[in-house]
Amino acid sequence: MLRLPGFRVASPTTIAEAVAALAEPGARPIAGGTDLLPNLKHRLGAPTVLVQLSRLPLRDVEVRAGALCIGAGAVLADLAEHPLVRAHAPSLARAAGLVAGPTLRNLGTLGGNLHLDTRCRYVNQTPLWREALGGCLKSHGDRCHVVPGGQTCVAALSSDCAPALVALDATLTLHGPAGARTVALADYYCADGTAHTGRAAGELATEIRVPLAPGPxxxxxxxxxxxxxxxxxxxxxxxxxxxxxxxxxxxxxxxxxxxxxxxxxxxxxxxxxxxxxxxxxxxxxxxxxxxxxxxxxxxxxxxxxxxxxxxxxxxxxxxxxxxxxxxxxxxxx
Amino acid sequence: MTTPPDQGELTVRFLLNGEPVAVAVPPHWTLLEVLRYRLDLIGTKQGCDKGDCGACTVQLDGKAVPSCLVLGSAVDGRAVTTVEGLRGPTLHPLFDAFDHAVAAQCGFCTPGIVMAAEAYLRRLGRPVTRAEAAAALAGNLCRCTGYTKILDAVVAASERLHGAGGG
Known part of the structure; x- marks a missing residue:
């Protein structure tokens, strides 16, 4: 039996409320929860507040201004079958339909899949297992077991949708205390498995845009x-x-x-x-x-x-x- | 929006197997824990507890989800159906088909598989092929049967529900 650590929950219904809730120290967003909750059950992270994103109006899929625009809260199972996604980004529909299994795809969201924590055989283990090895760069230690002598964590981004969206020149829009910004997904990820996205602590991913193909x-x-x-x-x-x-x-x-x-x-x-x-x-x-x-x-x-x-x-x-x-x-x- | 420093227990109101319920839950409890340890609905099984095995599958707004990965507080205002919710005046065709096909051995995976299958068959609305049933149940592990009799049962139930050769 794996229990979650104690935390509080916030359930905002608007983006402004969500951004305000995320400003609290120790707050973390939770979308589908299929990646975050197993990690917390293994004591990878100790948030004080989980900000639930499931009530935010972020599920729309539409074609707007020359791009396929997908709300970050769109559910993977829906994207895999969505006519607009299949028509304009079939590789994304395919990737979304290959994430985990069918029941997890009913919970997982596109925004969540892009923000999966990185994974490593030395990290995604029980606390006892990790401590027995003395920890690592990503888990209460100072060394890397994958690259001996390595100073940078090389845990893997296991998102199926991220490679597909980078190949399609997609952009990601984030809302934060200072307003909204849009970044190319190709520039969003960093070569550090302990802090691998460009999302600042108080920011919330809201929309993914895929430019429509200029031709065949x-x-x-x-x-x-x-x-x-x-x-x-x-x-x-x-x-x-x-x-x-x-x-x-x-x-x-x-x-x-x-x-x-x-x-x-x-x-x-x-x-x-x-x-x-x-x-x-x-x-x-x-x-x-x-x-x-x-x-x-x-x-x-x-x-x-x-x-x-x-x-x-x-x-x-x-x-x-x-x-x-x-x-x-x-x-x- | 701020949350109080000590949130205590949250009152969560939802539709459980068609009946409205209100239950107090700690913020860090999963739906699985709420069902088993607050509501005594122990048909939903606690297996891997991290979304790998499917034993805890229930339906959330009609869709099959692993209840070990849903926060109890997240079902406020929504509809949850557990295996107990398939009880009726007559035996549900899935239960009957699992019995006839001897599709349960130890039985631990069965409630989760029945809930995943029921959600899929209801949405499909016609008899299911073996390959479709296997794809729909790809998130549910069984360590006893080798799946053959489970797929026999799901196909047979779908024919009972939606008419053999129809659709």
């Missing part, structure tokens, strides 16, 4: 886990290809590949400019992308699975994801 596009999200449900990703790849016309074999105009579940930031794969003019159905294209992913992304022994295996199969899953896009042909989205 293919996009996908690839997730691999040991079990086919429930698990956090062990391999996580978002890919987006803007094409010259709507045939899957059309020349590539732009490509964006983002890999998740490595360390605390989604990793944008670089050196893909040579793909311009290449075609997705040409095996050399998949080989070139897989080679860049393999060269630039090195899974660490921070997740509960063999890191060497994850390194070896990462390029394989890139090829499979592209093969699935090609096989789908014109029946995409």
């Amino acid at each position: 596009r293919r996009e996908t999200y690839v997730k691999w886990t040991v079990r086919k449900s429930i698990d956090f990703p062990l391999i996580s790849i978002a890919m987006r290809f803007d094409l010259a016309d709507d045939a899957v074999a059309a020349p590539i105009v732009a490509a964006r590949v983002v890999v998740g579940a490595l360390a605390s930031t989604p990793k944008l794969v670089r050196k893909l400019d040579a793909l311009r003019g290449q075609r997705l159905d040409d095996p050399a294209t998949a080989d070139a992308i897989a080679a860049q992913v393999g060269a630039q992304c090195k899974p660490l022994p921070n997740l509960p699975y063999d890191a060497d295996y994850r390194r070896a199969v990462l390029p394989v899953h890139v090829r499979r994801g592209i093969a699935a896009l090609v096989a789908a042909g014109e029946n995409h989205g």
Whole structure:
């Protein structure tokens, strides 16, 4: 039996009330609670007040001003099936539908998924287990068990939606005491597993915006886990290809590949400019992308699975994801 | 908006299996704890307590959720249905089908699976395929049966509820 530590709860009904409640020292926001509550049950964090976001009017999904606009409180199960999300951001719909299992997707929200705490095999354990090892950078200690001698926490961001949204050039709007600000999600995450988002303590994420595609596009999200449900990703790849016309074999105009579940930031794969003019159905294209992913992304022994295996199969899953896009042909989205 | 330094217990009012209830709960108790230890509804099982196993699945506003990951205070004004809520003048087709298929062995996962299945079948409104049933129950672990008889039972119940071959 895992009990929660003591805390108070606030249940604001407006964004202004929520921001005011979050100003209290030790306050933390709780959306679906599917990540925060298990962590608190393992005594990872000790908030004095949980600010419940479920009563805020943040669930709308609409197309506005050239962008798909999604309230941070939109529930993952709804996003996975939402006609606008499936039409304008099919890789996000796919990622949302692959988070955890069906019952957790009925609680979890998009804002919550983007703010999952980072995970590590040395952190997401019972307090007794962690203390037996002397703690670590993220858990009452001063060393890293993943990277011996490491001074920066490399716990992994295990969000399925974050890589998909970074690949789609999404932005995130936050409300705080000083008003609202909007940041590119690609710039939002920091390379420190103990403080991995750009959210200031009193801020509240309110809206995610995905710019509508300027032209024909293919996009996908690839997730691999040991079990086919429930698990956090062990391999996580978002890919987006803007094409010259709507045939899957059309020349590539732009490509964006983002890999998740490595360390605390989604990793944008670089050196893909040579793909311009290449075609997705040409095996050399998949080989070139897989080679860049393999060269630039090195899974660490921070997740509960063999890191060497994850390194070896990462390029394989890139090829499979592209093969699935090609096989789908014109029946995409 | 400020919260008092000592909040004490909160009075939470919600619809429980169709009946309005008001119950005092500590702010850090989960819905699962409220159901089992304040309301004596022990049909909902306490398994992993961290959202992995599905034994504590109940319905919140008609949708299947793990009650170990819902704060008791969060259900204020909402509708909660537990396995006890499927009791009626006649045996619910899911209970009957689980019995006929011998789909429960130790029985610990059964209430959660029944609640997840009921929510899915109600929403689907037609007989379910085996693959659909398996996907809908992907958040519920069973360590006894190997799932074969559970899926047999859910498919059979859906045919009873919505007519075999119909829809």
